[in-house]
Amino acid sequence: MELDKQLEKLITENEKSFYRLAYSYVKNQDDALDVVQEAIYKAFASIESLKNVDYIKTWFYRIIVNVSLDYIRKRKKELVNYDEYILSNDSGTEDHYSDIDLKQSLDSLPEKYKTIIILRFFEEMKLEEIAQVMDKNVNTIKTWLYKALRMLRISIDEERDVKNG
Amino acid sequence: MDKKLKQLKEDYMDIPIPDELDFKVKKAIKQGRKSMKAKDNKAKIRKGYIAAASVAAATVVLTVGVNVSPVLAKGLSDLPVLGGIIEVLTFREYKVDEKNYNADIKVPEIQGLENKELQNSLNEKYLNDSKALYEQFMEEMNELKEAGGGHLGLDNGYVVKTDTEKILSIGRYVVNTAASSSTTFRYDTIDKEKEILITLPILFKDDSYIDIISENIKSQMREQMKSDDSLIYWIEGDNNDFEGFDKISKEQSFYISPEGKLIIAFDKYEVAPGYMGNPEFTIPTEILTDLLMGDEYIK
Numbered sequence: 001m002e003l004d005k006q007l008e009k010l011i012t013e014n015e016k017s018f019y020r021l022a023y024s025y026v027k028n029q030d031d032a033l034d035v036v037q038e039a040i041y042k043a044f045a046s047i048e049s050l051k052n053v054d055y056i057k058t059w060f061y062r063i064i065v066n067v068s069l070d071y072i073r074k075r076k077k078e079l080v081n082y083d084e085y086i087l088s089n090d091s092g093t094e095d096h097y098s099d100i101d102l103k104q105s106l107d108s109l110p111e112k113y114k115t116i117i118i119l120r121f122f123e124e125m126k127l128e129e130i131a132q133v134m135d136k137n138v139n140t141i142k143t144w145l146y147k148a149l150r151m152l153r154i155s156i157d158e159e160r161d162v163k164n165g
Numbered sequence: 166m167d168k169k170l171k172q173l174k175e176d177y178m179d180i181p182i183p184d185e186l187d188f189k190v191k192k193a194i195k196q197g198r199k200s201m202k203a204k205d206n207k208a209k210i211r212k213g214y215i216a217a218a219s220v221a222a223a224t225v226v227l228t229v230g231v232n233v234s235p236v237l238a239k240g241l242s243d244l245p246v247l248g249g250i251i252e253v254l255t256f257r258e259y260k261v262d263e264k265n266y267n268a269d270i271k272v273p274e275i276q277g278l279e280n281k282e283l284q285n286s287l288n289e290k291y292l293n294d295s296k297a298l299y300e301q302f303m304e305e306m307n308e309l310k311e312a313g314g315g316h317l318g319l320d321n322g323y324v325v326k327t328d329t330e331k332i333l334s335i336g337r338y339v340v341n342t343a344a345s346s347s348t349t350f351r352y353d354t355i356d357k358e359k360e361i362l363i364t365l366p367i368l369f370k371d372d373s374y375i376d377i378i379s380e381n382i383k384s385q386m387r388e389q390m391k392s393d394d395s396l397i398y399w400i401e402g403d404n405n406d407f408e409g410f411d412k413i414s415k416e417q418s419f420y421i422s423p424e425g426k427l428i429i430a431f432d433k434y435e436v437a438p439g440y441m442g443n444p445e446f447t448i449p450t451e452i453l454t455d456l457l458m459g460d461e462y463i464k
Contacts, residue, residue: 004198004201008194008198011190011194012190012191012194015186015187015190016182016186019180019182019183019186020177020178020180020182023180024177024180029181029183033183033185033186033189034439036186036189036190036193037189037190037192037193038193038434038438038439040190040193040194040197041193041196041197041200041434041439042434043197044194044196044197044198044200044201045197045200045201045434045435047201067438070397070438071438071440073394073395073397074395074397074438074440106173117170117173118177121170121173121174122173122174122177122178152169152170152173153169
């Protein structure tokens with residue numbers, strides 16, 4: 001099968017996964033749709049750069065991650081102002097919703113750790129695949145994964161401690 | 166699996182999937198494929214133009230002869246030859262104006278060239294491109310309606326970037342305002358005196374312009390990113406994640422500004438993320454002087 005046909009197949013069969021991944025970064029529907037479309041466009045435009053067809057899946061995941069990060073980077077400036085606004089209106093009391101706490105603890109991780117958790121546990125990728133997506137060696141991924149889990153557990157445990165205490 | 170991870174995964178899988186995802190994905194694939202083909206075809210199409218342009222050069226002598234005799238000239242063309250006004254007009258307009266579905270297509274037409282071959286080939290291209298867009302729009306609209314509705318917007322038209330005594334630069338744009346916010350520009354630049362289509366290879370002595378212009382663009386990109394970190398360009402080598410901008414193509418999209426500056430234009434997504442729009446770079450004339458065939462166009 002030709003490369004572009006394989007790409008099309010990969011995308012259409014996994015479009016929901018790609019959307020979820022994009023959404024987990026940009027956090028809103030319009031931007032997530034934009035990211036998916038842009039990644040698709042980008043993938044076709046640079047398909048010659050894909051040297052080995054075996055990597056098509058991880059290659060496309062990498063594009064999704066990169067385009068998502070580009071979006072976040074662009075929005076960061078706007079968000080700084082938004083955060084200031086929120087902080088200045090924060091009454092200081094804490095609301096507790098367990099679901100939101102969990103999600104926030106994932107979102108509170110630095111991007112690379114969050115990416116690893118999503119790819120490893122939600123997209124069920126192998127460590128080698130994650131290494132390809134993130135363009136790092138497997139050992140680095142292992143280290144990061146361990147660290148991510150630790151950070152996650154700690155932050156969740158802390159929440160529980162606060163509530164129980 | 167760890168209980169917390171399980172919960173996190175459930176939340177993740179619960180991220181709602183918008184109804185239009187499938188449609189937008191298909192559309193993006195279509196567009197992506199088109200850009201792939203466009204890359205392949207660009208060279209072929211432009212080659213055709215150069216052939217047309219060289220025919221033009223060969224017939225100049227003849228048309229000058231025709232011009233001398235207004236009576237004869239009038240017989241050959243129904244346009245008044247007085248002053249030889251070369252201009253761009255809206256030849257035809259297509260409109261779709263329904264709730265959620267809007268298309269506005271303006272087809273330009275170049276008039277007043279003595280070089281009918283060039284004029285016809287450009288006008289034909291303009292009409293065909295717009296027709297294809299219109300048909301595609303109608304097709305997608307019907308698909309969407311069948312699928313239960315959505316939004317579609319298309320704005321296709323043209324801008325005259327430069328219109329001096331010497332040069333006419335016309336840019337045709339396509340804006341998809343709803344399903345995906347893509348904008349593309351296609352430029353044609355005509356030497357109104359010689360009545361030829363100007364291409365990058367015609368402007369320069371040899372291919373060395375490719376590297377020199379590319380390096381200049383890359384340094385402009387880096388400078389811009391340095392001074393404003395919300396700006397992002399993909400540069401080959403600087404960003405190892407996937408293919409970035411390395412070199413302009415031999416037939417890179419360009420136009421000439423009224424001041425005689427060479428402007429290199431990129432499509433959305435070509436060298437930067439979509440939010441960067443359609444990047445354009447003004448190439449300083451100083452770095453081109455030694456490479457140019459002459460100084461009649463670029464100043």
